[in-house]
Amino acid sequence: xxxxxxxxxxxxxxxxxxxxxxxxxxxxxxxxxxxxxxxxxxxxxxxxxxxxxxxxxxxxxxxxxxxxxxxxxxxxxxxxxxxxxxxxxxxxxxxxxxxxxxxxxxxxxxxxxxxxxxxxxxxxxxxxxxxxxxxxxxxxxxxxxxxxxxxxxxxxxxxxxxxxxxxxxxxxxxxxxxxxxxxxxxxxxxxxxxxxxxxxxxxxxxxxxxxxxxxxxxxxxxxxxxxxxxxxxxxxxxxxxxxxxxxxxxxxxxxxxxxxxxxxxxxxxxxxxxxxxxxxxxxxxxxxxxxxxxxxxxxxxxxxxxxxxxxxxxxx
Amino acid sequence: xxxxxxxxxxxxxxxxxxxxxxxxxxxxxxxxxxxxxxxxxxxxxxxxxxxxxxxxxxxxxxxxxxxxxxxxxxxxxxxxxxxxxxxxxxxxxxxxxxxxxxxxxxxxxxxxxxxxxxxxxxxxxxxxxxxxxxxxxxxxxxxxxxxxxxxxxxxxxxxxxxxxxxxxxxxxxxxxxxxxxxxxxxxxxxxxxxxxxxxxxxxxxxxxxxxxxxxxxxxxxxxxxxxxxxxxxxxxxxxxxxxxxxxx
Numbered sequence: 001x002x003x004x005x006x007x008x009x010x011x012x013x014x015x016x017x018x019x020x021x022x023x024x025x026x027x028x029x030x031x032x033x034x035x036x037x038x039x040x041x042x043x044x045x046x047x048x049x050x051x052x053x054x055x056x057x058x059x060x061x062x063x064x065x066x067x068x069x070x071x072x073x074x075x076x077x078x079x080x081x082x083x084x085x086x087x088x089x090x091x092x093x094x095x096x097x098x099x100x101x102x103x104x105x106x107x108x109x110x111x112x113x114x115x116x117x118x119x120x121x122x123x124x125x126x127x128x129x130x131x132x133x134x135x136x137x138x139x140x141x142x143x144x145x146x147x148x149x150x151x152x153x154x155x156x157x158x159x160x161x162x163x164x165x166x167x168x169x170x171x172x173x174x175x176x177x178x179x180x181x182x183x184x185x186x187x188x189x190x191x192x193x194x195x196x197x198x199x200x201x202x203x204x205x206x207x208x209x210x211x212x213x214x215x216x217x218x219x220x221x222x223x224x225x226x227x228x229x230x231x232x233x234x235x236x237x238x239x240x241x242x243x244x245x246x247x248x249x250x251x252x253x254x255x256x257x258x259x260x261x262x263x264x265x266x267x268x269x270x271x272x273x274x275x276x277x278x279x280x281x282x283x284x285x286x287x288x289x290x291x292x293x294x295x296x297x298x299x300x301x302x303x304x305x306x307x308x309x310x311x312x313x314x315x316x
Numbered sequence: 317x318x319x320x321x322x323x324x325x326x327x328x329x330x331x332x333x334x335x336x337x338x339x340x341x342x343x344x345x346x347x348x349x350x351x352x353x354x355x356x357x358x359x360x361x362x363x364x365x366x367x368x369x370x371x372x373x374x375x376x377x378x379x380x381x382x383x384x385x386x387x388x389x390x391x392x393x394x395x396x397x398x399x400x401x402x403x404x405x406x407x408x409x410x411x412x413x414x415x416x417x418x419x420x421x422x423x424x425x426x427x428x429x430x431x432x433x434x435x436x437x438x439x440x441x442x443x444x445x446x447x448x449x450x451x452x453x454x455x456x457x458x459x460x461x462x463x464x465x466x467x468x469x470x471x472x473x474x475x476x477x478x479x480x481x482x483x484x485x486x487x488x489x490x491x492x493x494x495x496x497x498x499x500x501x502x503x504x505x506x507x508x509x510x511x512x513x514x515x516x517x518x519x520x521x522x523x524x525x526x527x528x529x530x531x532x533x534x535x536x537x538x539x540x541x542x543x544x545x546x547x548x549x550x551x552x553x554x555x556x557x558x559x560x561x562x563x564x
Contacts, residue, residue: 171429177437178428179414179421182407186415189404192366196402197480198390198419207425253406 044215053188058119064235066220096213138231251297323372350536393483416479
C-alpha cells in the first residue's frame with residue numbers, strides 16, 4: 001500500500017526543516033521549541049483521549065514527574081541527564097500503571113476523577129517538599145548534555161525537539177493503523193463490541209494511559225532542561241486543561257490535530273501577551289467554541305470539508 | 317458444544333430469564349423465539365458474557381464460562397451480533413471488520429508504534445473486503461461506517477464476527493428492520509455460514525425465516541422455556557400456538 005513513510009510525514013518534515021529559516025529572531029525560535037515540546041505531550045495525550053476516549057485532566061502531573069525527575073536526579077544526585085530522562089519517563093510510566101491498573105477495572109469516569117486527584121496531589125507535593133523540589137520557587141536544572149556535548153543554543157534545541165516530535169508523530173500514525181490502534185479506537189466507539197471481538201478493554205486502556213504518561217514525562221524532562229528551571233506550575237490544573245484543550249481543539253484521534261492544537265495553544269497566549277491569570281478563561285473559551293462549532297476538532301473538520309470539496313468537483 | 321443449565325437472571329423483581337436449560341449441538345442452527353419481552357436478548361447477553369446470570373451456568377465444550385467476559389469467550393471461539401447494532405461509528409466500515417480479527421493479530425502497542433504490523437494489516441484489509449463482499453456489503457469497502465444504511469450495518473456486524481473465525485456465532489435478530497428481499501438474502505447467508513461449519517444460535521422474530529433454517533427451536537415465554545424441538549414439533553405444539561403463534 002504505502003512505503004515506510006507517509007506523504008503527510010514528508011510534508012510535516014519539510015515544514016519542520018524549513019520553519020527555522022522563516023524565524024526572524026530568537027524569540028520566535030524559543031516559541032517554536034516550546035510548541036514542539038508541548039506537541040510531544042499532546043500527541044501522547046491524544047493516544048489516550050482521542051484513540052481510547054479516556055479523558056485525563058491531570059496529565060500535567062506526568063509532565064511534572066518527568067521535569068522534576070530529571071531536575072532532581074541531575075542537580076541533586078549528579079546523574080547524567082540522558083539517564084535521568086530515561087529513568088524519569090520510566091518512573092512516570094510506572095506511576096501511570098499503578099494508578100490505571102485498579103481504576104480501569106471500574107466503569108465510567110473514574111479515570112478522569114483519578115487524574116484530577118493525581119494532578120492536585122502532584123502540585124501540593126511539589127510545593128511542600130521544599131528540600132527536594134525547591135518548593136513554590138521551583139529549582140534550577142542543568143543543561144542537557146551527553147558525552148561532553150551540551151545543548152545550549154535555541155537552534156540545537158529546535159533540532160532535538162523536532163526530532164523527538166517526528167518520532168512521536170510517526171509512532172502515533174503507525175499505531176492508528178495497527179491492530180492495537182483499532183482496538184483502542186474500537187473500544188472508544190463501542191466498548192461492548194470491542195469486548196465481543198476479543199479486546200481486553202481494561203488492559204488496552206491501561207496501556208494507552210501508560211504510553212501517554214511516558215510521552216508526557218519525556219516532554220517534561222526536555223522542557224525542564226530547555227528552560228533550565230522547573231516550577232510547580234508545570235503540574236497545575238491549568239496546564240492539564242491546556243493539554244486536554246490541545247487534543248480537543250486539534251481533533252480527537254487526529255495526530256496532526258494534536259500538533260496543531262499545541263501550536264495554537266502555545267502561540268496564542270504569546271500573541272495576546274500579558275494574559276497572566278486569564279489563560280484559564282482563554283482555554284475554556286477555546287474549548288467551548290470548539291465543542292459548539294467544530295465538535296470533531298480542527299483537523300478532522302478540515303479533512304471532511306476537503307473531501308466534500310473534492311467530491312463536489314468530481315460531480316461538477 | 318453449548319450447554320445452558322437452569323439459567324436465570326432477575327432485574328429488580330422481574331425474572332427476565334427463569335431457569336432455562338437447553339443445549340446446542342455443534343454444526344446446527346439453533347433458534348430462540350418468543351414474544352417481545354420473553355427474555356431472548358437477555359438470554360443472549362448471559363450466554364455471551366455481556367451480562368452475568370443470577371443463577372445457573374453456561375458450559376462451552378463442557379467447561380463452565382462463569383466469570384468469563386465477552387473477550388475471554390471470544391478467545392474460546394464465541395462471537396455475536398447485536399439487535400440494535402454495536403459498531404464503531406468512529407471507524408471505517410472495513411476497519412470494523414478488521415477489528416473482528418483482533419485475536420488473530422499482533423495487537424501489542426510496540427508492534428503498532430513501530431509499524432511492524434503493516435504487512436499483516438495489508439493482507440487483513442483484503443480479507444476484510446472479501447468478507448464484506450461475502451455478506452453483501454462489498455460496495456461499502458471504502459465507506460465510513462456512518463454512511464451505511466441500517467440493513468448494511470447488520471450485515472457488517474456479521475462480517476466482523478466472521479473475521480474472528482468463530483466456532484459459535486450468536487445472531488441477535490439479524491433480520492430485524494429488513495425488508496423481504498433483504499431477509500431472504502440474510503437467510504441464505506446464515507445457511508452458508510452454518511454450512512461452513514460454524515454453529516449458529518439465532519434469536520429472531522421472523523417466523524418464516526426461523527422455520528426455514530432452524531435444526532432446533534427453543535420457545536421462550538415470560539423468561540421460561542415453553543417448548544423445544546424441530547420446526548415441525550414446535551409448529552404443532554398447542555402451548556406455542558396459544559402463547560405465540562395464535563396471538564396474531
